[in-house]
């Protein structure tokens with residue numbers, strides 16, 4: 617065998633799923649699979665103990681239904697009721713309700729152009745909690761979910777632990793690549809000039825997987841969590857002030873998920889290196905694909921977490937499997953900040969080797 621020949625991906629979910637084969641599945645095939653998993657999770661690696669299994673089954677069924685309501689309508693499964701709700705137009709891949717309460721502007725709302733007007737919608741997230749459920753007493757936080765991509769990440773992360781032989785090349789990269797390609801089926805972007813922004817559905821720019829040894833579980837298997845960056849909003853057509861404000865409302869909802877005290881919405885290492893200037897480019901905390909994975913996993917320094925992130929551009933190519941490696945990206949300054957606060961190792965999340973760092977490390981959270 618040539619020395620650099622890539623190793624074959626290992627099969628996922630109790631040796632049932634060829635992830636590379638699943639890269640090409642259409643939306644109905646994806647829904648068939650999540651339906652099968654929700655019907656019989658033990659077959660796919662969920663714990664086989666009675667109570668745990670029943671709870672997991674109910675939980676997966678709930679997530680499945682929510683994904684199908686928020687995704688585009690599928691030819692056979694249909695769905696899309698909450699995506700294209702006639703009372704809540706234009707279509708959005710976001711669980712939402714009319715804003716009847718005059719959503720207050722996020723704190724530090726200092727933009728003056730375009731003019732501040734109230735958002736047409738509020739985010740109407742539904743609460744969910746990933747349960748390890750393999751006999752361990754590990755509790756993940758209960759969080760709000762409103763986007764089908766993040767819900768798909770939750771679904772895949774909830775079924776069971778990673779295979780014992782899981783490693784970056786043979787398990788996490790193909791798992792994450794499959795997840796991104798599935799997101800592109802349930803929440804399809806319109807690509808133009810290398811991005812999906814302003815062309816209809818705002819597709820996640822990045823997908824991420826974080827993993828580490830499951831705590832309190834016999835054996836040494838990994839737990840993992842998949843997430844997508846800010847997405848789901850429709851910014852097609854002229855960018856009106858109300859759309860603009862809705863965009864900020866969704867960004868603020870994601871910001872609120874980040875469990876770091878004392879953060880400010882308009883201030884982050886990626887935005888002017890913490891200068892406190894609101895009208896600088898760069899993204900806020902909560903924007904990143906790491907938001908759900910880190911909130912769930914980044915809780916204990918002894919976890920020795922690792923992670924990988926891929927720019928979603930790879931999903932736009934006719935042969936996406938050939939573009940995955942080129943699109944792996946380093947964690948941004950905000951995510952590096954978060955890792956360091958949790959006394960994690962930034963280079964465990966690197967594309968390769970050492971991550972470029974530019975700022976003073978933050979204080980540790982624990």
Ligand SMILES: [Zn+2]
Pocket residue numbers: 904905906947948949950951952
């Ligand atoms: Zn980031």
